[in-house]
Amino acid sequence: MQFNEPAGTNLFDSATVVGKKQTRIDGPLKVSGQAPYAYERHDVTEGKQLVGYPVGSTIAHGRITAMRTEAALAAPGVIDIVSTLDHPDMPKPDMNVAPLFGGDEIWHYHQAIAVVVAETFEQARAAAALIEVDYDVTEGSFDLEAAWAEQQGDYSDPDNRTGDFEGAFAEAEVTLDREYRTAAHSHAMMEPHASIAEWRDGKLNVWTSNQMIAWNKASLATTLEIDEDDVRVDSPYIGGGFGAKLFLRADAVMAALAARKVGQPVKVTLPRPMVMNNTTHRAMTIQRIRIGTTRDGRITAISHEAISNTLPGGTGENATAQTRQFYAGDNRLIVTHLAEMHLPEANAMRAPGEAAGLMGLEIAMDEMAAELGMDPVEFRAINDTQVDPENPDTPFSERHFVEALRTGADAFGWADRNTAPGATRDGDWLIGHGVAGAYRGGPVMASGARLRLQPSGMLIVETDMTDIGTGSYTILAQTAAETMGLPLDSVEVRLGDSDFPVSAGSGGQWGAASSTAGVYAACFALREEIASRMGVNDVETLTFANGGVTTGDKQTTLAELATDGEIVVEDSIAFGDFRDEQVVSTFGAHFVELGVHALTGEIRLRRMLAACDSGRILNPITARSQVIGGMVMGVGAAMMEDAAVDHARGYFPAHDLAGYEVPVHADIPEQEVIFLDTLDAVSSPLKAKGVGELGLCGVAAAIANAVHNATGVRIRDYPVTLDRYL
Ligand code: MOS
Helix, strand or coil: CCCCCCCCCCHHHHCCCCCCCCCCCCHHHHHCCCCCCHHHCCCCCCCCCEEEEEEECCCCCEEEEEEECHHHHCCCCEEEEEEHHHCCCCCCCCCCCCCCCCCCEECCCCCEEEEEEECCHHHHHHHHCCCEEEEEECCCCCCHHHHHHHHCCCCCCCCEEECCHHHHHHHCCEEEEEEEEECCECCCCCCCCEEEEEEECCEEEEEECCCCHHHHHHHHHHHHCCCHHHEEEECCCCCCCCCCCCCCCHHHHHHHHHHHHHCCCEEEECCHHHHHHHCCEECCEEEEEEEEECCCCCEEEEEEEEEEEECCCCCCCCCCHHHHCCCCCCEEEEEEEEEECCCCCECCCCCCCHHHHHHHHHHHHHHHHHHHCCCHHHHHHHCCCCEECCEEEEEECCCCHHHHHHHHHHHHCHHHCCCCCCCCEECCEEEEEEEEEEEEECCCCCEEEEEEECCCCCEEEEECCCCCCCCHHHHHHHHHHHHHCCCHHHEEEEECECCCCCCCCCCCCCHHHHHHHHHHHHHHHHHHHHHHHCCCCCHHHCEEECCEEEECCEEEEHHHHCCCCCEEEEEEECCCCCCCCCECEEEEEEEEEEEEECCCCCEEEEEEEEEEECEECCCHHHHHHHHHHHHHHHHHHHHCCCCCCECCCCECCCCCCCCCCCCCHHHCCEEEEEECCCCCCCCCCCCECCCCCCCCCCHHHHHHHHHHHHHCCCCCECCCCHHHCC
């Protein structure tokens, strides 16, 4: 399906299902334990499932010189062992930074080096402990500060230079030059990576937990050197991903190799400690931000320079991304450095780039406002831009950042706060208020769907889209119901199976806007098919409502049309023909009130508010859940999450949910979310954009800024823990 007209009205402007509050249709299954996660797919295999227990490297960098498996093989219940040494030449999947298995070379700590297959989990785990490995250790590099000291100030290969930054900064009436540091973060999703593999007639079936079905099907084929058509991937329910499940991981590879070797289904989950060091994390960053303004607060010069860790060949955390487009200013310098290290693979985590970058930029904006003696809301507002500052001929499709700031400030009561730092007390608590801007790109991806109209009148939607807890089942059902004039309970959505049409998948906050567009396209294909079956030339004359179709004097129902057998149609859409000419992004503002205990330094959040400019909100309940979930993640980034590096051994020692702290319910105060009533016709046929990552962007800085307002102490290193300001 082609859409070349971004403007104009469509049926969603008078929608009765899309845009309405709808609780998740998979909700009852989830809370009653009937939505099985990958490791719980007990009845999908033909053969009896065996258990594989993974073994990870205990060095960060070097080579395996010997692996002794005799004792493990002789242990009770053990069927077989697959060693990385058995697969010296396994290809690296295209989208991964490093190979997942195979060979003797060690890239990072807890790299998968073997999987022990046994009758039970306990037997496999016990045997795994008996494997002995000899290594030839090579010195690795694990120190971001050292890399920063080396690379900082090298502007020979900037991401962007616009105007004359150095000249404008030197001449600016007010300047700020600061460094900020963000910690490495773990996705810490509830469901660890897990896969069950079974080979049937030379074809591989994998029941797994994954955000991007088509990517993983292709990656499995590459890694195992088999035909892509011989791989089926199924992942209907996912216990969180946050980017950790975008790409193929070692659990699926080990399950597939083990199942092939023993000729029986094998299931492998990564034990929690292996999730942290075997899979990916958000890279740590060091950021230098310089801002020059006029006395009345107009930015004339802005520079963001950042470094992050990566395995060789990776892209780290692009912390400067948002600074290229968020605020005005004629003279700009953007530089990103990469520190190649032998830490585990740094890769995408919710709002990759912006989440970490705004942790620096939005403190810098607060500091600059203070230098200027300006309200930080006003300072941001007067530096708004409606065009890409690097390419002033390129406008934003829709940008309502100032409205988000003002709407949020009004609802929060921002004007009533005490602007003097450290000057508001409530008993033993120092009270502070903080604000930060939110910015996140609004990408879309091609997405397809198949529709099966049943003789019963039920409409089945099939697409390999995933629901990582986001509400995909629900918004796709809403889209189909709206487009075909059906009640919501006449639509059944089936997701996550690679036998279904390829969708956008869940990532980069593109999922909702893209996958609903795919279902919309398929629905229009079905409308065409119905018109043709009714002998109607102009599909536009058809009206779909309450399960019926009318045109002129003809009237029928969707059920009657399918009485002779189901009607099957399929289509896909790659929306975005206008994206070369306009920047599509999402905007918001976060407001925080907190208390800092005057004696202990403990921080307690009191309330949080987000105002979001994200285009059409397809379902206010699921969208709000995405935003408040993002805000919780921002609380973690601000106040506790710290995947600190052991520099001696090169790994993340805080590798479980006891050592790696994330927020719990008791940490989270009242959260309010306001959606601006905006539409973005360039983004999708439903005029929707993403919200799932926007909700996180800026939160941590709003908290750090509120801590400053409460205490007068400016913390530029995350997490903001009490030891940093006591
Ligand atoms: Mo997202 S980090 O692209 O799942």
